[in-house]
Amino acid sequence: MAKKIIEKVVETPAKVLDKTIEESKKIGKAAVSERHLKKAKDYWEMLGPGLTTGASDDDPSGIATYSQAGSQFGYRLLWLAPFTFPLMAAVQEMCARIGLVTGRGLAANIRIHFPRSVLYISTLLLFIANAFNIGADLGAMAAATRLLFAQLSFSFLVVIFAVLILFLQIFSSYQKYAKYLKWLSLILLAYVFSVLMIEGLNWKEILIQTIRPTFSFNKDFIFIVCAVLGTTISPYLFFWQTSxxxxxxxxxxxxxxxxxxxxxxxxxxxxxxxxxFSGMFFSNLVMFFIIVACAAVLNASGITDIKTAAQAAEALRPFAGDASYFLFTIGIIGTGLLGIPVLAGSSSYAFAESFGFREGLHKKLRQAYSFYGLIIISVLVGLILNFVGLDPIKALIWAAVINGLVAPVILAMIVVLSSNKKIMGDRVNHKFTTLVGWMITAMMALVGLLTIFQIIG
Structure with a gap:
């Protein structure tokens, strides 16, 4: 008995120490966890225009392009994802910096520092290209929805989506609308999950093709490379980001x-x-996974001709299963809800700033009739195109031709603006950034010419 009492007395300090260590570990883990959660929360709150701009680039038209790349050429074009990331990031960073430093949108800056005739022509062409894109995206959303709800008519869905998009963009406060777009960007994760559900992926081959560029002077290969580059570095993103x-x-x-x-x-x-950088990385990551999905499933099954995003989703179903099919389809609808407002908004910003109209999503409808009127017109033109026998492929081809003409011109002005110390002050481009900017401009000029020649030829 005495032995037990003595034992309890002498072991008490050791037990207290052991308990203290255990509790300290728990507290430490909790603190680390809370710290990580706080960092994640702070990071999410910091994300804004960069994330939504990057995500909007993966609209249904972009998805169709990436799907065609994967289905037609397998994994051979995966290298385009890491290749386009720094190019896209460099351009959008210049645009964002111009907006922050000058306090004006891109078109407003061009209006001050360049001949207005160049701006007016570029703005008109941008509006036309965006209208074709909006039309194709509305059609893709309706077609994707009918894959899930076949009883709903195409015409009804196109109208409903157009009205919903306009209602949210016009009648939501900017703060709420920006949050809506930000959260909506997460729908793109559907493409990541859809790939992870595919069994038997050859990740070694995927990695090799991602880091080892391959090129062919085959006409179809060049065309799809140009299409991917034109989709990722597109004029409407420049105007939207800056504004x-x-x-x-x-x-x-x-x-x-x-x-x-x-x-x-x-x-x-x-x-x-x-x-x-976060937004552009996310955008290119999604591009990567879409190409992987279509390469692993469609190309491997001999399906090499995909024209629309909805067609890609439907073709995936027999091979990848219902879950991947569902996620791919939901992604098309979600990206349309994100991409179309950006397309319409960029047209409106460009037009309003070009002509000095009152503009901005922070303004209410009555404060900026012209600005919101342009948004309505953009979406209505896209809507009407779906009722006049719009061929989505032809619409995207015309959009590609127009963007091929406009992109190099706008890019050149972006580089000049962001390199001008009188405009940018101490936040002017570094020499390397300017060099990269001119290289991207030259590349996009070449891409534009190749695209036009391929279409005409």
Missing amino acids: QEVEEAIERGRTNIKLRQDEVTDEEIKEMRLDI
Whole structure:
């Protein structure tokens, strides 16, 4: 008995120490977990225009392009995902920086520093290209929805989607609408999950093809490479990104240009870059997974001709299963809800800034009739195209031709603007950034010419 008492007495300090260590570990783990959660939350809250711009690039038309790349050429074009990421990020960073530093949208800056005739022609062509894209995207959303609900008519769905998109874009406050677009961008994860559900993927081959570029001078190969580049580095993204940075500054209380120019901080520039790089990485990651899905399933099964995103989803079903099919289809609808507002909004920003109209999603309908009127017209034109026998492939071809003409011109002006110390002050391009900008401009000029020659030829 005495032995047990003595034993309990002497072991008590050791037990207390052991318990303290255990509790400390638990507290430490909880603290680390909370710290990680806080970091994740802070990161998510920091993301904004860069994420939504990048995500909007993967609209139904883009999905169709990536699906065709994977189904036609298998894994051979996977290298385009890492290749286009830094190019896309460099361009969008210049656009965002122009918006932050000048306090104006891209078209407003071009209007001040370049001949207006160039701006007016570019804006008109942008509007036409975006209208074709909107029409194709509305049709793709309706077609995808009918894969899940065949009893609903195509015409009904096209109208419903157009009305829904306009209602949200016009009648939501900018703060709410920006959050809506941000959360909607997560729908793109459906493409990641759809691939992870495919069994028997050859990840070694996928990795090799991702880091080892392959090229062919075959006409079809060149055309699809040009199509992917034209989809990822597209003029509407330039205008949207720049104007969204201005919108964000206005949300922070900088309601006039002088305030926006004077109060931009190094921390905001740093956060903008992280936002841009995150958004463009996400965009290209999704492109990567779409190509993988279509290469692994469709190309491997001998299906090499995919014209639309809905067709890709339908073709996947027998081979990849219902889950992948469902996720792919839901992704088409979600990306349309994200991409069409960006297409319509970019046209409206460009037009309104070109002609000095009052503009901005932060304004209410009655404060900016012209701006919102242009959004309505853009979506209505796209809607009408679906009722006049729109061939989505031809629509996208015309959009590609127009973008091929416009992109190099706009890119050249972006590089000049962001390299001008009088305009950008200390936040002017680094020499390397300017060099990269001109290289991208030259590349896109070549891509545009090749695209046009291939279509005409």
